[in-house]
Amino acid sequence: MVSLLLQGLALGVLTGGLYALLASGLSLYFGVMRVVMVAHPAFLFLAAYLTYTVHTTLGVDPFLALPLTVPLFFALGVAVQRLLIARLAPDNLAMMSVLLTFGIALTIEGLLGTFYTGSYKSVSMEYATRSLSLGGVHLPYDKIIAFAVAGLTLAVLFAVLVKSRFGQALRATIQHREAARLVGIRTERVAGYGFGVGLATAAVGGTVLALITPFFPASHWVWIGKLMAIIVVGGLGSVVGAALAAVLLGVVEGVVLVTVDATWATMMFYVFLFLTLLARPQGFFGGRLAHRF
Amino acid sequence: MARVRTTLTIISICALALTACAKTDEPGAAQSPGQQQGPVKIGISLPLTGDFSEPGKGIQEGYQVWADQVNARGGLLGRKVELIFRDDASDPNRVSSDYESLITQDKVNLVFGPFSSRLVIPAAKVAESYGMLFVEPAGAAAEVFEQGFTRLFYAAPAIASDHYNYLADYILKLPADQRPKTAAYASLDDPFAQGTAYGLRDKLAAAGVKTVVDEVYPPETTDFAPIAAKIAAAKPDLVVGGTQFEDSVGLVRALQELKVQPKLAAFSTGPTLAEFPAAVKGAAEHILSPVGWSSTATFTGNQEMVKRYKELFGGEANEDAANGYTVGQIVEAAVNAVKCVDPTKECQDKLTQHIRQGTFDTVVGPLSFDDKGRPEQAHMIQQYVNGKVEIVLPEQAKTASIVYPKQEW
Numbered sequence: 001m002v003s004l005l006l007q008g009l010a011l012g013v014l015t016g017g018l019y020a021l022l023a024s025g026l027s028l029y030f031g032v033m034r035v036v037m038v039a040h041p042a043f044l045f046l047a048a049y050l051t052y053t054v055h056t057t058l059g060v061d062p063f064l065a066l067p068l069t070v071p072l073f074f075a076l077g078v079a080v081q082r083l084l085i086a087r088l089a090p091d092n093l094a095m096m097s098v099l100l101t102f103g104i105a106l107t108i109e110g111l112l113g114t115f116y117t118g119s120y121k122s123v124s125m126e127y128a129t130r131s132l133s134l135g136g137v138h139l140p141y142d143k144i145i146a147f148a149v150a151g152l153t154l155a156v157l158f159a160v161l162v163k164s165r166f167g168q169a170l171r172a173t174i175q176h177r178e179a180a181r182l183v184g185i186r187t188e189r190v191a192g193y194g195f196g197v198g199l200a201t202a203a204v205g206g207t208v209l210a211l212i213t214p215f216f217p218a219s220h221w222v223w224i225g226k227l228m229a230i231i232v233v234g235g236l237g238s239v240v241g242a243a244l245a246a247v248l249l250g251v252v253e254g255v256v257l258v259t260v261d262a263t264w265a266t267m268m269f270y271v272f273l274f275l276t277l278l279a280r281p282q283g284f285f286g287g288r289l290a291h292r293f
Numbered sequence: 294m295a296r297v298r299t300t301l302t303i304i305s306i307c308a309l310a311l312t313a314c315a316k317t318d319e320p321g322a323a324q325s326p327g328q329q330q331g332p333v334k335i336g337i338s339l340p341l342t343g344d345f346s347e348p349g350k351g352i353q354e355g356y357q358v359w360a361d362q363v364n365a366r367g368g369l370l371g372r373k374v375e376l377i378f379r380d381d382a383s384d385p386n387r388v389s390s391d392y393e394s395l396i397t398q399d400k401v402n403l404v405f406g407p408f409s410s411r412l413v414i415p416a417a418k419v420a421e422s423y424g425m426l427f428v429e430p431a432g433a434a435a436e437v438f439e440q441g442f443t444r445l446f447y448a449a450p451a452i453a454s455d456h457y458n459y460l461a462d463y464i465l466k467l468p469a470d471q472r473p474k475t476a477a478y479a480s481l482d483d484p485f486a487q488g489t490a491y492g493l494r495d496k497l498a499a500a501g502v503k504t505v506v507d508e509v510y511p512p513e514t515t516d517f518a519p520i521a522a523k524i525a526a527a528k529p530d531l532v533v534g535g536t537q538f539e540d541s542v543g544l545v546r547a548l549q550e551l552k553v554q555p556k557l558a559a560f561s562t563g564p565t566l567a568e569f570p571a572a573v574k575g576a577a578e579h580i581l582s583p584v585g586w587s588s589t590a591t592f593t594g595n596q597e598m599v600k601r602y603k604e605l606f607g608g609e610a611n612e613d614a615a616n617g618y619t620v621g622q623i624v625e626a627a628v629n630a631v632k633c634v635d636p637t638k639e640c641q642d643k644l645t646q647h648i649r650q651g652t653f654d655t656v657v658g659p660l661s662f663d664d665k666g667r668p669e670q671a672h673m674i675q676q677y678v679n680g681k682v683e684i685v686l687p688e689q690a691k692t693a694s695i696v697y698p699k700q701e702w
Binding site: 003004007008011012015113118119120121122124126128129130131133138140141142143212213214215216217218219222223225226253254257258261262263265266 | 342343344346347350482508509510511512513514515516518519520522523525526538539542543546547549550551552566568571572573574576
C-alpha cells in the first residue's frame with residue numbers, strides 16, 4: 001500500500017508538470033488580455049498533428065518539430081490576437097472571447113478532420129514505452145520527458161517575463177494597461193506578442209501530448225475542463241499560480257486514483273474548482289498577486 | 294492517397310449537405326413512367342462528427358456499399374434505394390429529432406440505426422413510436438434490450454456480455470496448473486465497454502478466478518499510469534480492458550511502463566482497429582480481442598463487400614462498415630420475402646415478424662434473434678500473432694492457434 005501511494009504520488013507530480021505546461025498559455029491570455037481561450041487545447045492538438053506530420057514525413061524525433069512549430073504558433077498567436085481578438089468590444093471581452101475562441105476550436109477540429117481524417121494518429125517512440133525504476137517506484141520515461149520539457153519551457157517563459165524588456169512591458173500591461181500606455185508601452189503590440197507566447201507554449205505542449213497519447217480531431221474537448229479548473233484554482237492570470245495548482249491537482253488526481261478510483265480522481269478537478277470559487281474566487285495561489293506574477 | 298482524400302472529402306460534403314447529394318447523384322432514381330412510387334428512401338442518423346465520428350463514418354460507408362450493390366442488382370422490389378443521412382454529432386438529443394424529421398418530414402420508407410448504444414436507445418424510442426422497423430448496427434449494451442422495444446434488432450453476432458464467451462470457455466478448460474488464478478479488470482464508463490469486460494469477469498469469477506482489481510474510469514480520463522499502478526500492485530495473471538481506442542492504447546502503454554506482465558491481456562475495441570499496432574509499438578503482440586467480423590471470412594457476400602468497399606473508398610473495410618452492411622442485408626432479405634417496403638404499420642409489422650422468425654445469411658455469418666432483438670450467436674476472438682491479426686477462437690473459424698501465456702511486452 002505504501003509503495004502504491006508513493007507510485008501514485010510520483011506519477012501525480014510528473015503529470016502535474018505536464019498540466020502546468022498545458023495550462024500556462026491559458027493563464028497568460030487571461031492575465032494579459034482577459035481573454036478566456038477555449039481554443040487552447042485545439043491548438044495543442046493542432047501542434048500534435050503537425051508534429052505527427054513532421055515525424056512521419058521526415059522520420060525525425062518528434063521534438064525536432066519544435067523549431068518549426070514554435071515560431072509558427074507564435075506568428076499564429078499574434079495574427080489571431082491582432083485580426084480577431086483585438087476587434088472584440090472591451091466591455092464584454094471575457095464573454096465574447098469565449099464565443100469567438102469556441103468558434104476557432106470548432107474550425108480547427110473541422111480542418112483537422114478534413115486533412116487528417118477522423119482516424120487516430122499517434123507518435124510512438126521506442127524510448128517512450130520504458131520506465132526508470134527507483135526503489136519500488138516506476139517512472140515512465142515519457143512522463144519524465146514531459147516533466148522536463150514542461151520545466152524547461154516554464155523556466156524560459158519566466159526568464160522572458162522577468163528579464164527581457166518585452167517581459168517587463170507585458171507585465172506592466174497586465175498590471176495596469178492605461179498606466180503602461182502612459183509610460184510609452186505600445187500595449188496593443190505587447191498584447192499581440194503575449195498571445196503569441198501563449199500559443200508558442202501550446203506548440204511545445206502539443207508535441208509532448210503527441211508523444212504520450214493517441215489523438216483524433218475531437219480530442220481537445222476533454223482537456224478544456226481540466227485546464228480551466230487549474231487556472232481558476234491557481235488564480236486567473238497568474239502563471240506561477242497555474243503551475244502550482246497544476247502540480248497540486250496532478251498529485252491529488254494520482255493519489256485519489258490509486259486509493260479510491262478513477263471517477264473520483266477526475267471529479268477532484270471540479271471539486272477543487274468549486275471549493276475555490278466558494279472560498280477564494282480569486283484563486284488559491286495567485287490571490288492578490290493574480291494580476292502580477 | 295489523393296483519391297482517398299477526395300472521396301472522403303466528397304463524403305463529408307455529402308454528409309454536411311445532408312440529403313442534397315443523395316438526391317442528385319442518382320439521376321436514374323427519378324420517377325419513371327408506370328412507377329409512381331419513386332425510390333425507396335432510407336433514413337439514417339449517424340455520429341459523423343464528435344466523439345463517435347470515426348466508427349460513425351465506418352457504418353455510413355457500410356450502408357453506402359450495401360446501397361450501391363442493391364442498386365446494381367436493380368434495387369429493392371425494383372425501386373432504387375436512396376440513403377438519407379443526418380449528422381447527430383454524437384448527441385442523443387439530436388439523434389431523436391433526426392429520426393423524428395426523417396420519418397415525418399422526409400417520409401422515409403425505412404430507417405436504419407445509428408452507432409453506439411448511447412444513440413441507439415433514443416433513436417429506437419422514436420422508431421418504436423412511429424411503428425417503424427429498427428435494425429441497428431451498434432447497440433450491443435444490455436440496456437438496449439431492456440427498454441421493451443418490439444421492433445429493434447441488433448445486426449451483429451452477439452451482445453456485449455457475450456463477446457468474450459469463447460475466451461471464457463478456453464480459459465476455464467485450461468489444465469489446473471496453467472489456469473489463471475487472479476484477474477484485473479479496467480473499463481471505460483460506457484455500457485458497451487463495461488458489458489464486454491463484465492461478461493468475462495462474471496463467467497471467470499463464477500469459476501473461481503479471483504477478481505483483484507475492478508476499475509471503472511470516466512471518458513475524460515487522459516492518464517492511465519495510476520490505474521496501471523494499481524494493477525501492477527495486484528500482480529494479476531489476466532488483464533482485461535473494457536476499452537475503446539484511446540484508453541486501450543493508454544492502458545497498454547502504462548502497463549508496459551509499469552512492468553505489469555500478465556499471462557493474458559484482452560481489450561475490447563482498440564486492438565481491432567488498424568491504427569493499434571503503431572500506437573503501442575511492439576506491445577500489440579499476443580493481445581486478444583473479441584471481433585464480430587473478419588475480412589477473410591467466406592460468409593455470404595463478405596468477399597464482394599470487401600472488394601466493393603475498396604473500389605469505393607480506397608481503404609480496407611473494417612468491422613463498423615461490415616456491421617452497417619449487415620443491417621442492409623437483413624432488411625433487404627425481409628423486404629424481398631414479404632414484398633412490401635412502405636412506412637405503413639401493416640408493412641413494418643410484416644417485416645418485423647419476418648426478421649424475428651428467420652435466420653439471415655450475412656457477412657458476419659448466419660444471424661437469428663431472440664424475442665428482445667438480441668442476436669443469438671457469439672463473437673470470434675482475434676490475437677496478434679507475429680504482428681498479424683489472426684482469428685484464434687472458436688476452433689472452426691481459427692486461422693492460427695492461440696498463444697498462451699503471452700510474450701512479455
